[in-house]
Amino acid sequence: MTAIAMAEPFPGERAVTDDVVREHKLNATEYTAILTLLGRTPTLTELGIFSALWSEHCSYKHTKPVLRRFPVDGPQVVQGPGENAGVLRLPDGWAVAFKIESHNHPSAVEPYQGAATGVGGILRDVFTMGARPVAVLNSLRLGPLDDARNRYLFAGIVKGVGDYGNCMGIPTLGGDVCFSPCYTGNPLVNAMAVGVLRESDLITARAHGVGNILLAVGASTGRDGIHGASFASEDLTSESQKRRPQVQVGDPFTEKLLLEASLELITGGYIVAIQDMGAAGLTSSSAEMAARGGVGVEVDTSKVPTREAGMTPYEIMLSESQERMLVVAEPHRIEEIQRVCRKWELDATAIGLVTDDGIFRIVHDGRVVAAIPGQELVDGCPMYSPPAEESATAKARRSLTPSLKGPEPVAALERLLDAPTIASKRWVFEQYDGTVRANSVIPPGSDAGVLRVAGTDFGIAMTVDCNARHVLLDPYEGGKGAVAEAARNIACTGARPLGVTDCLNFGNPEKSDIFFQFTEACRGIGDACRAFGTPVTGGNVSLYNQSPMGPIDPTPTVGMVGLLADVNKTVPSHFQYNGDAILLLGETRGHLGGSAYWAEVLDTVGGAPPSIDLAAERALQDVLVEAAERCLLTSAHDLSDGGLAVALAECCIGGPWDIVTMGAEVDLGRHADSVSDEGWLFGEDGARALVSCSPTYVVEVQRLAHAHGIQCHYLGLVGEDGSDVIIRRDGRAWQWPVARLRAIYLDAIPRRMAAVTTADGGS
Amino acid sequence: MTRVAVVRFPGSNCETESLLAVTRAGGHATLVDYRDTDLGQSDAVILPGGFSYGDYLRSGAIARFAPVMTAVKTLADAGGAVIGICNGFQILCEAHLLPGALQHNAQQRFAARPVDVRIERTDSVCTTDYEPGEVIRIPIAHGEGRYVADEATLDALERDNKVLLRYVTVPGTDMPYNPNGSMRDIAGICNSTGTVVGFMPHPERLAEQELGSDAGQRFFTSLMRRVASGVAA
Numbered sequence: 001m002t003a004i005a006m007a008e009p010f011p012g013e014r015a016v017t018d019d020v021v022r023e024h025k026l027n028a029t030e031y032t033a034i035l036t037l038l039g040r041t042p043t044l045t046e047l048g049i050f051s052a053l054w055s056e057h058c059s060y061k062h063t064k065p066v067l068r069r070f071p072v073d074g075p076q077v078v079q080g081p082g083e084n085a086g087v088l089r090l091p092d093g094w095a096v097a098f099k100i101e102s103h104n105h106p107s108a109v110e111p112y113q114g115a116a117t118g119v120g121g122i123l124r125d126v127f128t129m130g131a132r133p134v135a136v137l138n139s140l141r142l143g144p145l146d147d148a149r150n151r152y153l154f155a156g157i158v159k160g161v162g163d164y165g166n167c168m169g170i171p172t173l174g175g176d177v178c179f180s181p182c183y184t185g186n187p188l189v190n191a192m193a194v195g196v197l198r199e200s201d202l203i204t205a206r207a208h209g210v211g212n213i214l215l216a217v218g219a220s221t222g223r224d225g226i227h228g229a230s231f232a233s234e235d236l237t238s239e240s241q242k243r244r245p246q247v248q249v250g251d252p253f254t255e256k257l258l259l260e261a262s263l264e265l266i267t268g269g270y271i272v273a274i275q276d277m278g279a280a281g282l283t284s285s286s287a288e289m290a291a292r293g294g295v296g297v298e299v300d301t302s303k304v305p306t307r308e309a310g311m312t313p314y315e316i317m318l319s320e321s322q323e324r325m326l327v328v329a330e331p332h333r334i335e336e337i338q339r340v341c342r343k344w345e346l347d348a349t350a351i352g353l354v355t356d357d358g359i360f361r362i363v364h365d366g367r368v369v370a371a372i373p374g375q376e377l378v379d380g381c382p383m384y385s386p387p388a389e390e391s392a393t394a395k396a397r398r399s400l401t402p403s404l405k406g407p408e409p410v411a412a413l414e415r416l417l418d419a420p421t422i423a424s425k426r427w428v429f430e431q432y433d434g435t436v437r438a439n440s441v442i443p444p445g446s447d448a449g450v451l452r453v454a455g456t457d458f459g460i461a462m463t464v465d466c467n468a469r470h471v472l473l474d475p476y477e478g479g480k481g482a483v484a485e486a487a488r489n490i491a492c493t494g495a496r497p498l499g500v501t502d503c504l505n506f507g508n509p510e511k512s513d514i515f516f517q518f519t520e521a522c523r524g525i526g527d528a529c530r531a532f533g534t535p536v537t538g539g540n541v542s543l544y545n546q547s548p549m550g551p552i553d554p555t556p557t558v559g560m561v562g563l564l565a566d567v568n569k570t571v572p573s574h575f576q577y578n579g580d581a582i583l584l585l586g587e588t589r590g591h592l593g594g595s596a597y598w599a600e601v602l603d604t605v606g607g608a609p610p611s612i613d614l615a616a617e618r619a620l621q622d623v624l625v626e627a628a629e630r631c632l633l634t635s636a637h638d639l640s641d642g643g644l645a646v647a648l649a650e651c652c653i654g655g656p657w658d659i660v661t662m663g664a665e666v667d668l669g670r671h672a673d674s675v676s677d678e679g680w681l682f683g684e685d686g687a688r689a690l691v692s693c694s695p696t697y698v699v700e701v702q703r704l705a706h707a708h709g710i711q712c713h714y715l716g717l718v719g720e721d722g723s724d725v726i727i728r729r730d731g732r733a734w735q736w737p738v739a740r741l742r743a744i745y746l747d748a749i750p751r752r753m754a755a756v757t758t759a760d761g762g763s
Numbered sequence: 764m765t766r767v768a769v770v771r772f773p774g775s776n777c778e779t780e781s782l783l784a785v786t787r788a789g790g791h792a793t794l795v796d797y798r799d800t801d802l803g804q805s806d807a808v809i810l811p812g813g814f815s816y817g818d819y820l821r822s823g824a825i826a827r828f829a830p831v832m833t834a835v836k837t838l839a840d841a842g843g844a845v846i847g848i849c850n851g852f853q854i855l856c857e858a859h860l861l862p863g864a865l866q867h868n869a870q871q872r873f874a875a876r877p878v879d880v881r882i883e884r885t886d887s888v889c890t891t892d893y894e895p896g897e898v899i900r901i902p903i904a905h906g907e908g909r910y911v912a913d914e915a916t917l918d919a920l921e922r923d924n925k926v927l928l929r930y931v932t933v934p935g936t937d938m939p940y941n942p943n944g945s946m947r948d949i950a951g952i953c954n955s956t957g958t959v960v961g962f963m964p965h966p967e968r969l970a971e972q973e974l975g976s977d978a979g980q981r982f983f984t985s986l987m988r989r990v991a992s993g994v995a996a
Binding site for chain 2: 159162163166167168169251252253254256257344345429430431432433434435436437438439440441452567568656657659660661721722742743746
């Protein structure tokens with residue numbers, strides 16, 4: 001073999017043996033590829049670099065071919081996948097940058113810091129595009145709250161998410177929180193950030209210009225988070241607690257300074273490119289920026305400011321210390337850049353330069369300790385196409401039916417409203433600042449958050465959704481359903497869905513049944529996105545989400561943004577006026593397979609979930625958006641978990657801090673059909689929404705729905721403040737005082753959290 | 764036109780909406796850097812919300828030493844209008860421009876929600892446009908908002924009419940009306956002349972109908988009126 005470029009071991013570093021290779025989670029195929037690529041044995045620094053960039057987290061080695069099938073184009077796309085965040089066009093020269101990312105493994109062992117740094121990382125992804133972050137959302141999945149450790153994880157994760165965003169002064173506008181035994185031992189923390197920019201200020205992470213300088217901006221580099229990317233690429237085991245030192249520690253105050261400095265550097269035109277030092281730190285940021293630009297880079301690790309003396313190039317390259325940026329700039333700009341950074345009390349240090357030989361080279365005190373062909377380092381990881389086959393267990397689950405007989409509907413609805421997955425998340429988002437910056441038109445607690453863009457007429461609606469139980473039971477339909485639910489939530493506010501970012505949380509892809517879930521869920525997401533004209537602009541894959549208790553339910557979280565042309569026409573989720581008419585849009589078939597009713601009330605996770613009619617979903621979105629534009633509706637709420645009964649209860653219960661709660665009286669009897677009572681009340685057919693309007697608009701709304709081929713059923717009237725919720729059908733009636741429903745709905749989580757314990761000596 | 768300085772500490776994050784609230788009320792607002800040593804020709808100064816220096820130690824504990832605070836004290840001593848909102852209130856207490864302290868919320872969790880507060884005094888620099896005893900609903904967002912002081916100080920605040928805002932309960936609400944365990948339900952206080960004021964709620968965040976309510980805007984119209992009429996320095 002002939003070496004392409006030479007490198008020598010850093011003094012004192014270990015020799016690269018088979019054991020050391022195994023420790024770095026590189027298999028025989030991958031190590032052979034490295035030997036071939038280098039033409040020699042790698043140094044330890046090089047091995048560490050490969051292990052980070054060829055981890056699942058950075059290389060997408062099991063998933064890339066599947067992800068390539070997502071639709072990524074559209075007239076609204078400014079920047080598709082492959083950059084730090086996707087960017088979509090808004091009116092008047094504005095654009096929205098957004099992305100979702102997981103921080104599951106760190107949060108499983110150190111919930112507070114794991115969750116906090118998850119928020120920090122995703123914010124940096126957005127502001128490195130030149131966008132000012134304007135909102136964060138998150139999707140949290142935990143084991144049941146009757147378990148002390150789950151409560152500890154939940155409390156720590158919520159506090160971590162909250163403290164970071166609160167300190168940064170970025171409102172949390174929404175999210176979803178679900179509980180299921182499958183997340184015990186492997187919670188999910190998915191954070192999404194949304195930013196706004198002038199399209200002309202867009203900057204990418206593409207190094208170019210031979211001789212240009214690389215600068216490290218922000219925090220200095222410590223020994224925290226080394227090997228974080230490879231930790232995120234393995235199963236969680238009883239040994240995982242030992243990984244706690246690998247969890248990074250967040251400093252939102254420094255991040256705030258970094259945000260302001262970065263935006264000033266970008267909009268002031270001082271720099272060529274910028275990238276966050278996120279997973280795999282300086283390694284991934286420098287290697288990826290170089291590969292995108294088709295150039296080489298040379299980094300001198302002895303120039304990187306460190307928190308302690310004696311750090312080796314290996315440690316410096318693999319540290320995941322937070323709140324750091326890598327900037328590329330022309331040499332004559334360095335002083336100006338340092339002046340801007342000083343204003344924000346940050347350091348900017350030249351640590352390397354762009355070269356013309358395509359080699360990713362690391363030097364330390366004049367010694368070359370790593371020299372790797374740059375393009376191959378980023379793109380050369382062997383790709384895998386594991387077998388994908390549905391397990392017999394999974395198939396059998398679809399034909400399961402409950403063996404219990406259900407309770408009376410009155411008790412059943414109360415059980416559903418008390419289920420933490422369905423219940424109010426007020427306990428969660430009262431820890432998140434939802435109103436800072438004074439642009440939140442709809443703060444958390446509704447179908448989707450809505451934010452106005454200061455100085456314009458329009459607003460941005462945003463949501464995150466996924467019904468993992470549906471995905472477990474039928475990955476394809478569940479994948480479609482996740483996108484459809486997100487789009488319904490967006491459209492209920494009156495906004496037109498614009499695009500998607502996804503966070504694909506799955507188990508070990510080397511197992512054929514898991515890989516089947518992955519490929520099928522992605523196929524579903526892709527088909528739905530094509531049908532809705534909402535391209536996928538990026539996201540993140542998190543695999544190996546399994547603990548000794550088994551894999552998580554497949555959880556492809558869909559983050560979506562939408563455009564409200566006139567933010568003053570935003571439609572709220574909850575009933576507003578006594579005497580308004582209540583209408584149900586869409587067709588009810590009473591589909592109970594995979595429902596929350598079966599799972600929460602009848603203890604059965606089974607059956608086939610509803611199949612999603614994409615054309616009907618699209619038509620429903622059109623009806624909701626057009627009705628909002630014409631100011632026909634006073635409220636709109638999508639039907640999902642728990643079906644019509646839960647949606648009606650939520651519309652009456654009102655927002656988390658409302659003083660007024662509305663009654664309602666509806667009659668399902670006028671729609672004679674073969675659907676069972678349970679099917680009407682709790683079925684989860686897609687493409688439905690519950691809306692209210694002034695009685696004078698009923699005919700208009702019906703006409704509009706019918707023009708789009710959507711059924712529109714008049715159900716009844718909104719009642720007065722504090723009255724009863726009454727549902728009638730063919731002589732039967734079910735009745736609840738709204739105050740009782742509200743109390744159950746709001747108290748479900750606080751009641752369970754009243755006994756917060758520090759199971760693990762944590763916060 | 765009334766000139767209002769809004770101080771930006773490195774970790775301030777409510778300066779933009781504070782500036783806008785002043786502008787909407789007809790004032791002229793400018794940002795002042797925490798490293799500046801004078802407030803120019805300002806008639807009033809607002810210390811906005813946020814996390815001045817990250818506030819990992821204790822909210823406002825470092826900010827009180829910022830260069831700009833000398834000028835803030837000078838303005839306060841001269842009878843000028845000094846308003847601390849949330850983190851600004853914490854800083855005013857740390858700087859001993861107002862008595863007492865703000866501790867971690869009793870429930871040990873951040874609290875972001877609307878609160879109902881009663882305007883206890885309508886002759887302060889920022890409450891003249893409210894009716895005496897009027898109850899308004901505006902947001903809070905803080906982890907350290909529990910107002911504490913010794914009994915003598917609390918009694919003196921009550922006796923001297925220095926309690927500006929108090930948390931109250933309204934019919935229909937199902938939240939604890941006192942969101943953080945503040946003593947005597949105190950949400951905001953002022954000095955005896957009503958020119959130095961500090962409070963935890965954020966009126967600047969709910970000051971336009973477009974966001975559902977303009978309940979907070981009269982804090983800023985009051986300020987313009989009082990300063991223009993020359994009551995403050």
